[in-house]
Amino acid sequence: MVFVAFEGLDGSGKTSLINALGVELKAQGLGFIRTREPGGTPLAEEIRTLLLRTEGEAPLPRTEFLLYAAGRAQHVETVIRPALKEKKWVLCDRFTASSVAFQNGGRGLDLQKINWLNEYATDGLRPHVTVLLDLTVEESRKRRDGRNVKNSSEDDRFEREASEFHERVRQSYLRQASENKDGWIVLDSSQSPETLATALLQKLKEKKWLVS
Numbered sequence: 653m654v655f656v657a658f659e660g661l662d663g664s665g666k667t668s669l670i671n672a673l674g675v676e677l678k679a680q681g682l683g684f685i686r687t688r689e690p691g692g693t694p695l696a697e698e699i700r701t702l703l704l705r706t707e708g709e710a711p712l713p714r715t716e717f718l719l720y721a722a723g724r725a726q727h728v729e730t731v732i733r734p735a736l737k738e739k740k741w742v743l744c745d746r747f748t749a750s751s752v753a754f755q756n757g758g759r760g761l762d763l764q765k766i767n768w769l770n771e772y773a774t775d776g777l778r779p780h781v782t783v784l785l786d787l788t789v790e791e792s793r794k795r796r797d798g799r800n801v802k803n804s805s806e807d808d809r810f811e812r813e814a815s816e817f818h819e820r821v822r823q824s825y826l827r828q829a830s831e832n833k834d835g836w837i838v839l840d841s842s843q844s845p846e847t848l849a850t851a852l853l854q855k856l857k858e859k860k861w862l863v864s
């Protein structure tokens with residue numbers, strides 16, 4: 653079993669890539685779950701609503717991070733660890749690296765404290781690999797606007813942040829990946845979904861987690 657976290661700016665194509673990996677795992681007869689953060693359990697999904705809503709009292713940055721961490725603790729113990737114990741792969745849309753990117757990179761909270769609380773929330777559980785779908789802020793915004801028109805949806809609290817915020821988030825992701833080359837796979841998200849899926853499967857085969 654392998655725990656894979658998917659990260660990137662909005663619209664970077666995480667969902668399609670998770671779908672593609674799911675299809676391959678199924679074809680190879682490998683059990684897996686797909687899950688997401690914030691969320692993944694009933695309680696954590698309620699916390700997600702609090703975090704992303706645009707009405708009501710907005711959480712301060714520290715409050716925001718504590719809410720992410722609270723949901724993460726619940727998610728790790730009730731969903732992720734049990735799945736890994738059952739030898740299933742875990743495909744998780746966002747995880748601890750999002751807190752580093754958004755709460756440290758974006759909001760400017762202290763990095764050491766974020767690392768500490770991430771560690772506490774996960775009780776030391778880390779993904780085997782984090783897949784970064786790297787995308788420019790401009791392209792991310794374009795894709796998001798397209799999605800909003802298509803789904804008649806509106807920007808959530810993070811999507812309303814300025815381009816500079818998202819640029820800091822992107823740079824934080826790239827920094828995290830460059831500081832831990834073994835634990836990260838970086839893909840250029842401007843490529844087609846098919847190319848991205850092929851590239852990811854290739855990397856997972858190189859790591860001997862998947863057979864050819």
Ligand code: TYD
Pocket residue numbers: 661662663666689690704720745746747748750751752754755810811
């Ligand atoms: P979501 O709709 O899941 O974003 P996307 O569709 O792009 O995956 O919203 C999750 C938002 O929460 C996203 O903007 C990133 C943010 N976030 C954090 O700020 N910190 C975190 O620890 C996590 C997991 C997410």
